[in-house]
Amino acid sequence: MGSPKAAYQPLPGSVMDVDKPFYDRLAAEDGRELAESFVLPIRSGRAWEVPAGHVCRISTPEGPQVGDLNVWNRHNPRERLWASRTRQLQAAHVTRYDRLWSTLPYLRPLLTVIADSLEAYGLDDEGGRVHDLLGTRCDPYVNRILSGTDYDFHCHSNLVRAVLPYGLTEFDVHDVLNVFQCTGLNDEDRYFMKASPARAGDHFEFFAEQDLLCALSTCPAGDLSVPLWGPDARDPIEVCRPLGVQVYRPRPELTEGWTPPPVASYAGRHGMTVPAGESTRSP
Template identity: 65%
Template sequence: MTARLTQAAYQCLPGGPLEVDKAFYDAVARTADDGSRELVESFILPIRSGKAWEIRKGDICRIMTPEGPQVGDLNIWSLSNPKERMWASRTRQLQRAHVSIYDRLWSNLPYLRPLVTITGDSLKDYRRDADGARVHDLLGTRCDPYVNRMLTGLDFDYHCHSNLTRAIAPFGLTEDMVHDVLNVFQATGLNEHDQYFMKTCPAKKGDYFEFMAETDLLCALSTCPGGDLSKPMWGEGTEALEGDDPTLECCRPLGVGVWRLPDGWLDSKGWKESVPAGVLYKGNHGM
């Protein structure tokens, strides 16, 4: 009997809003090699820390592993309206649970538009492995001190939730605005019991994940305290979270760069800033 393929619930119809101009984003990606993009900001994010930064619409952001494997937890907001932010669950439905080139990260209701489009991914060939894992995860979310206290009875202030909370404070954002993340470079899946699992990060020194901003953005990134996740974050040995911590040897910095395309480049390609679906919806929810 031939197995029936189950179609995605949300279909990408020809010419529809989910269809991506691959030729355009390929051209964006090529500017990394032809020297036409200009570096406007770069920094190294130390282990177990967080940082927030602004990205102008049309700019290109690259997250890198300068010293080896390391997971990064990414949050994204509209710069002009932080109520609009990345919506991990809808992105899973519209794109996939593990994202790569041409996928978009979508914003929450009542906005619902692509905030970024992925233009580069050195791990794009890391498909479903023998354990069923894929990379760049939207299934899980950030580690946090509340679940750590619940599971271990210990306090720890450098989980990704805390790192992101500290990172956005200078921009006037508060803890409740930290949201579900994209786990960049993280390999995850669901086991035979439909339970979430994480594997050692497959990234190597020099790997990268790159996206183009579809509107003005505020981004924040945490270098996960689990590092490359080669050691368990909870369970046996978690008492080491106080004092000497053997997982520190698994932690490495991440690099971030932001590039700008030449004046007029985007206009010449016909690119337009993304428009919220809330502008298009004319109803009032039946009220």
């Protein structure tokens, strides 16, 4: 007996349709121009801009390392990654051709994944998959609950510091895409994390569907091979590694005819006006 079908089934021709040859050409582009490049040190955070129509690559230059990613519309931070809706429209773990979707009332793609060197990892024997939207960032508040101690360099705190130069605050930091993180649900339907399968040189690449502000934290848990909480917890500093980020400008002819997706076309009434044709008289 097969598993149930996904609940969210679009009609043909919707914004959920992906022009795979278009994104394949972008991923295979050899003549792209490097616009920005940096290495994010261990246990730190940084924010950067990715203009619409550009490509961004996140990589593991020295070996496995988890990165916690936030994404906003550069001009309107109220439009930002909606992790739960992305799980419903795409999957709980994303890979090539999947999109990250923005919050209401916008509900449109922020980015499209165009390359993933870990795509073949699939589902492992323990039910783990890579590039996780199931969980969220580690933070000092839950750390205090679980361990009784304070630590200031969790992913939440790294992201808070990273976005301050852009006028954003802790209230703007949101649920993340855990890049290179391997997770799943165990037999008790509880969230688990396991060691990242990434190796030196692995990468995750996306196309910016609109002007983006991105922020990334190199998780203080490193590659997650060492438990952070519980009776076996210890400082995983020896499994912490940097992450690389590159932003590329594709050749103009590759994006000719492409335009950023419009916001959702719902009229936005929410039943607050009487729909045309319905009686306004009491029964």
